[in-house]
Amino acid sequence: MKLAVIGAGYAGMAAAVELAAAGHQVEVFEASRTLGGRARAAQIDGFSVDNGQHILIGAYSETLRLMRTVGADPDALLKRMPLRLEFPGEFLMCAPRLPAPLHTLFALLFAHGLDWREKLAAIRLMSALQTRRFRIGPDLTVSAWLDRNKTPSRQRRLLWEPLCIAALNTPAERASAQVLANVLRDSLGGIREASDLLLPQVDLTALFPEPAAQFVAQHGGAVHTGRRVASLRREGDAWLIDDAGPYAQIVLAVAPYHLGTLVPELEPQVAHFEWEPIVTSYFSYPEWVRLPQTMLGVDAGLAQWLFDRGALCGQDGLIAAVISARGRHLDLPTAELERRIHQEIARLVPDLPSPLKVQTITEKRATFACVPNLQRPPARTEFSGLWLAGDYVASDYPATLEGAVRSGVAAAQAILAA
Numbered sequence: 001m002k003l004a005v006i007g008a009g010y011a012g013m014a015a016a017v018e019l020a021a022a023g024h025q026v027e028v029f030e031a032s033r034t035l036g037g038r039a040r041a042a043q044i045d046g047f048s049v050d051n052g053q054h055i056l057i058g059a060y061s062e063t064l065r066l067m068r069t070v071g072a073d074p075d076a077l078l079k080r081m082p083l084r085l086e087f088p089g090e091f092l093m094c095a096p097r098l099p100a101p102l103h104t105l106f107a108l109l110f111a112h113g114l115d116w117r118e119k120l121a122a123i124r125l126m127s128a129l130q131t132r133r134f135r136i137g138p139d140l141t142v143s144a145w146l147d148r149n150k151t152p153s154r155q156r157r158l159l160w161e162p163l164c165i166a167a168l169n170t171p172a173e174r175a176s177a178q179v180l181a182n183v184l185r186d187s188l189g190g191i192r193e194a195s196d197l198l199l200p201q202v203d204l205t206a207l208f209p210e211p212a213a214q215f216v217a218q219h220g221g222a223v224h225t226g227r228r229v230a231s232l233r234r235e236g237d238a239w240l241i242d243d244a245g246p247y248a249q250i251v252l253a254v255a256p257y258h259l260g261t262l263v264p265e266l267e268p269q270v271a272h273f274e275w276e277p278i279v280t281s282y283f284s285y286p287e288w289v290r291l292p293q294t295m296l297g298v299d300a301g302l303a304q305w306l307f308d309r310g311a312l313c314g315q316d317g318l319i320a321a322v323i324s325a326r327g328r329h330l331d332l333p334t335a336e337l338e339r340r341i342h343q344e345i346a347r348l349v350p351d352l353p354s355p356l357k358v359q360t361i362t363e364k365r366a367t368f369a370c371v372p373n374l375q376r377p378p379a380r381t382e383f384s385g386l387w388l389a390g391d392y393v394a395s396d397y398p399a400t401l402e403g404a405v406r407s408g409v410a411a412a413q414a415i416l417a418a
Contacts, residue, residue: 001248002027003415004241006229006262009037010063010401011389012253013212014408016221017066022416026221028213029241031228035209038255038366039401044282044359048203051361052278053307053320055166055295058196059186060402062409067208070215077207078198079294079312083107083188087299088292088348091158095195101130103192111159118155125149126188134185136178139372142168145177162297165304168370168398169276169324176372182396199294201313204401232262239385249415252381253389253408257365263386269377270392277330278366279323281341282309284357287316289349301344302329302337317356319345334360367399368392379411387411 003019005012008030016026034040042051056063056078064074082103083095091113095103108122128149129136136145142164146156161172167183168175187195200207213223230242238246252262257275260267281303291308298304302323309318321341323329329337338358346352368374368391376394379387389411390404397403 001238001246003249003251004029004239004245004247005251005253005389006232006241007037007253007255007390008032008035008209008213008223008225009253009390010039010208010404011391011393011408012037012251013209013216014062014066014405015251015253015389015412016216016223016408017070017212018409018412019415020216020219020221021069022412023219025219026216027244027247028216028221028223029227029229030223030225033226034205035213035223035225036205037404038363039204039404040209041203041205042361045284045357047282047284047309047315047318048206049282049309049315049318049320050200050204050280052280052363052366053305053322054200054204054401056198056200056401057187057194058198059190059194060198060400060405063208063402063405066212066405066409070208070211072208072211074198077200077202079201081197081199081294083195083197084293084295085159085162085297086293086295087113087158087297090299091297093159095192098192100190100192100194103195104188113158114155118152121150121152122155122159125151126184129181129184130189134181134189136181139176139178141372142172142175142177142180146172158299162304165324167400169278169367170370170398171325171327174369174371176370176374178372179370179396179398183398197295199307199312229262234383234385237385247385249385249387249418251387251389251408251411251415253411255365256368256390256392263381263383265383266377266381266388272375273392274369274371275365276325276367276369277362277364278325279329279337279360279362281321281338281358281360283319283321283338283342283345283355285317285319285355286353289317289319289352291319292348296348298344301341302332303341303344306345306348321345370398379407379414387414
């Protein structure tokens with residue numbers, strides 16, 4: 001019998017590729033006509049962009065492995081840059097091309113915007129994490145963890161809190177310090193290349209899901225878009241998806257808040273989850289408009305990060321402004337939010353004209369709130385032959401593209417082992 005995956009986001013397509021590469025025939029069912037789930041392409045004013053601007057890092061080993069498996073060359077599709085965190089006029093930290101752990105030590109030691117006391121405090125904090133093998137127990141919020149380590153306020157504001165928001169999409173006062181430590185372990189605490197920033201030069205659908213769908217088709221499978229699954233039921237030793245099947249095994253790779261619709265018994269496993277948004281505003285300016293750097297932070301602004309899509313993708317004049325997690329921006333009308341972000345961009349670009357067009361995309365439930373000691377469901381369900389995949393499934397990673405891919409790979413490997 002065939003295998004099936006419901007959901008063609010990064011988790012679902014990762015599972016499908018892993019199973020297809022092992023020689024199994026896989027069918028994928030996706031309700032949308034666009035692949036990628038909550039990380040997908042969108043069309044704005046003739047540009048192909050994303051429903052939310054994402055970045056990858058060199059530590060995303062499984063995402064990079066599967067991209068190569070399906071013929072999506074990371075070197076061509078991702079702009080690799082040594083770690084660079086810059087808030088113009090306030091803070092700049094660059095990781096030099098030195099062997100680990102010297103790259104992290106020198107990045108902190110020569111960071112602009114911190115005094116020597118703050119730099120040494122940051123180095124001590126990383127050293128303590130490494131000594132404890134990046135274990136924080138019991139789990140605390142990031143704010144409580146920084147309090148416990150007497151972290152200077154400026155260092156918190158310009159370094160640890162932006163890293164927390166970027167990695168966990170959860171404010172530091174609510175975010176899990178242990179999950180942040182896991183990310184720091186694999187990035188700043190890993191090999192030098194692991195801390196590199198990987199900025200997509202194509203939209204997120206073209207980055208992996210579309211090449212993955214082609215790979216599945218080439219291996220005897222199929223990806224059905226625009227196919228919303230209405231029912232999922234067990235009959236004997238097999239599963240039926242609406243009128244399709246039978247399937248020996250199924251990977252359920254839908255968003256967690258859709259679990260109850262297909263399998264009501266699974267809904268209690270995610271009923272306690274809370275959700276965090278991501279807001280991305282795309283500003284279309286004349287083609288000559290450029291940011292001083294491809295990626296810049298905004299200190300004490302509404303926007304958190306700005307991306308020059310001209311430098312990234314050849315979309316000249318297009319600036320993406322990203323706001324992760326909940327905050328005061330959610331109380332503003334969209335027009336007012338866009339007006340204020342334009343003013344923040346104008347502080348970085350001399351003689352900035354008014355935007356030709358602005359479009360804001362809000363993913364209200366972009367990720368789960370990554371709080372301390374969050375109970376996340378395992379990949380194996382109570383039902384024989386039914387598995388879960390998604391960035392919310394139990395792992396040591398937050399809700400990132402890599403977390404989603406790893407969950408899909410884990411579900412597929414469990415099926416292969418069974």
